[in-house]
Amino acid sequence: MGQIDTRLFLRQFGWDDFWCGTLLGGCGRPLRPKRYVTRVCHFAHEANPGRDECHRTTHSADSADHLFIKAHATRWLAAHGHEVRGELRTLGHCHGDAVDFRLPRTDMFLRFELHSEDYRTWRKAADSLGAKEGRIEWVCGQGDHLARDMLARRGYALLVRCETEGNDRRVYIGTLTDGRETAWEPLDQCRMTDKGLVTPTLGTLRAGGVVRR
Incomplete structure (x- = not known):
């Protein structure tokens, strides 16, 4: 997502919880939206050492x-x-x-x-x-x-x-x-x-x- 899209998205859904969808091949763990200036804005897993790595292969x-x-x-x-x-x-x-x-x-x-x-x-x-x-x-x-x-x-x-x-x-x-x-x-x-x-x-x-x- 671009910065403008991310800002609009968070304005509308920012109070919601986001999860790595198991029906999308994800792990089911929480996700957090990440806003960047020099990188593409995206969702990321919370840092939690010791947890198994997510094996979702497609994100389009x-x-x-x-x-x-x-x-x-x-x-x-x-x-x-x-x-x-x-x-x-x-x-x-x-x-x-x-x-x-x-x-x-x-x-x-x-x-x-x-x-x-x-x-x-x-x-x-x-x-x-x-x-x-x-x-x-x-x-x-x-x-x-x-x-x-x-x-x-x-x-x-x-x-x-x-x-x-x-x-x-x-x-x-x-x-x-x-x-x-x-x-x-x-x-x-x-x-x-x-x-x-x-x-x-x-x-x-x-x-x-x-x-x-």
């Missing part, structure tokens, strides 16, 4: 995207009549490898898979989930090679990314198709139907017969 804004996706998707699904709670999944990387939603009303399972697995592991997980949950809607992280498999199977793939807006991260869904640039649209402009997640672009492509239902 996107390291919390699984939490933003969980929160925003929960509200979005509620607006579509699905009162459900997201579940964070670990697939071998961190707490935020995937965010799952079970939608009993439509017998559907929605997964935002943010860290790709190798194909064999993913295929095994997909078969297991399919047998247990029924229809699965997959939304992949950017650059996920599994999206290419989705594209080959059904003619399109859904991607997810977040962009910073103030103190929030807004969720965008991308529609990937052959020969077209990925179209990114806000999650709140998409629809959750009994056939799956439909972006405005996907709805248009289906209506024009470019992508099958």
Whole structure:
């Protein structure tokens, strides 16, 4: 954070306690905001000799995207009549490898898979989930090679990314198709139907017969 951002942040949240989030791969110990003139302002652990070192490996804004996706998707699904709670999944990387939603009303399972697995592991997980949950809607992280498999199977793939807006991260869904640039649209402009997640672009492509239902 810059000095001005830090000053504004502390003015708004300075009386709060801050912790190294375990859902971000952190250690759960207290943090203190540090203001500098010649260095980047940041949060730091309190000095406490003898404590184990924190092993959190990522500190960028996107390291919390699984939490933003969980929160925003929960509200979005509620607006579509699905009162459900997201579940964070670990697939071998961190707490935020995937965010799952079970939608009993439509017998559907929605997964935002943010860290790709190798194909064999993913295929095994997909078969297991399919047998247990029924229809699965997959939304992949950017650059996920599994999206290419989705594209080959059904003619399109859904991607997810977040962009910073103030103190929030807004969720965008991308529609990937052959020969077209990925179209990114806000999650709140998409629809959750009994056939799956439909972006405005996907709805248009289906209506024009470019992508099958």
